[in-house]
Amino acid sequence: MENKTISRIGVLTSGGDAPGMNAAIRAVVRTCKYYNLESYGIYRGYEGMILNDIRKLETKDVAYILERGGTFLKSARSAEFRTTEGRKKAFDNLQKHNINALVVIGGDGSLTGAHLFFEEFGIPAVGLPGTIDNDLSGTDSTIGFDTACNTAIQAIDKIRDTASSHDRLFFVEVMGRDAGFIAINAGIGSGAAATLIPEKKMPVETLIERLKSRAKAKKQSNIVIVAEGGKSGGAMEISEKVRKILPGYDIKVTILGHLQRGGSPSSFDRLLASKLGVAAVEGLIQGKYDVMAGIINNKVVYTPIKRAIVDDKSVDEDDFRVAKILST
Known part of the structure; x- marks a missing residue:
């Protein structure tokens, strides 16, 4: 799909909350401001998108949230968004606010929603790996882990x-x-x-x-x-x-x-979330759609969402070996 002109970016957190989500939201909003884009907070994840719980965010709205755990945008699981009708409602609400791109922060279910939304309605989306489980491929560590x-x-x-x-x-x-x-x-x-x-x-x-x-x-x-x-x-x-x-x-x-x-996110999670928030907005500007932004070997990488959620990522055999040795 050809690159679109990105002017208004919606950001949401979905699924289980993870420390560092607020840092990622803050980074998205501040990066939008830097590039003269408008940012909109979608409250309570995809459920809020369906209910039109969407508000414009300014930099003052994300002040003093870097150190806070959880997500000030709230999170929820949405059974209705799993249906075609539910996603159409969500799309119509984005249209009302002229939102033409999304940053979705969450785990595999949340990123699957972003992928479906892009396939069905062509809304450019970048996912950020926000899950304490660290089970998404395409990044060495997930936000909150x-x-x-x-x-x-x-x-x-x-x-x-x-x-x-x-x-x-x-x-x-x-x-x-x-x-x-x-x-x-x-x-x-x-x-x-x-x-x-x-x-x-x-x-x-x-x-x-x-x-x-x-x-x-x-x-x-x-x-x-x-x-x-x-x-x-x-x-x-x-x-x-x-x-x-x-x-x-x-x-x-x-x-x-x-x-x-x-709990308050660690310094590592604050840094990771901040870098990825910037990478999400810059990725959208550069025409990187339907991807997850991650960091591998200290470099930002963009992995197709479909691959990030499907590819197996499991504990390194060497870690298991080390744990066994040290338990004797």
Whole structure:
């Protein structure tokens, strides 16, 4: 498709929130201002697009949000946008505001929506990888992933204090329904006894042997990290299996849950989100449509959305090997 003249850019956040989304929104608005373009905030994601909850944004509207977690544009999942009729409503509302390009910040579902919208109505769109799961290809890290890892490790450090004080075995469940990036990073960073991720199945017998080995080595505490979607089951399920085999262990379970989504974004996530926000607007100006902006080897790259959401991105085998070595 030939390049269009971009004059008004709509920006939205969709799906699960991630620390750094506000930094990305801020970067989009300020970059629009730099290039004499108008920016519009679409509140509550695609649902807000359907409901015409769209407002013009000025630079003052994005002041003092760099350090805030979550997204001031709010986020929501929209069942109606999954229908052709819903997307037509959304398109008509964009037309009312003369919005002729989009920046969509979110995970694979959000970027899929941007791709469909471009295919059906020709609205140029650039997606930004805003998800703590780090499961989109086309970028080394997604917005929010670093902060989520830091939050998980800080929580695990506190849990270790009580685990050591009482010789307890803790199972800590982190987010990562389909990808074990948070779990493996938290496992290495916190010195976990074992890390269970969706990409690998660890038989309970293997885990038992590892725990017995650590007991012989007189390890003061044992913390097992479990990704919520692990092939071996969730933290509660695994803890019950271990309890039956090792009834003498004082076993506790902590599920970190949405704690990992919140909090002020790390310096890394602020920088990543800011760079990608600029890249999104500049990409649209340059005629890069239906792509996701990411950073690989410290360079901005544009990957077709279809490839970014379809290509498998899983935990590096070397990371898993390192975690195993360091858990002995």
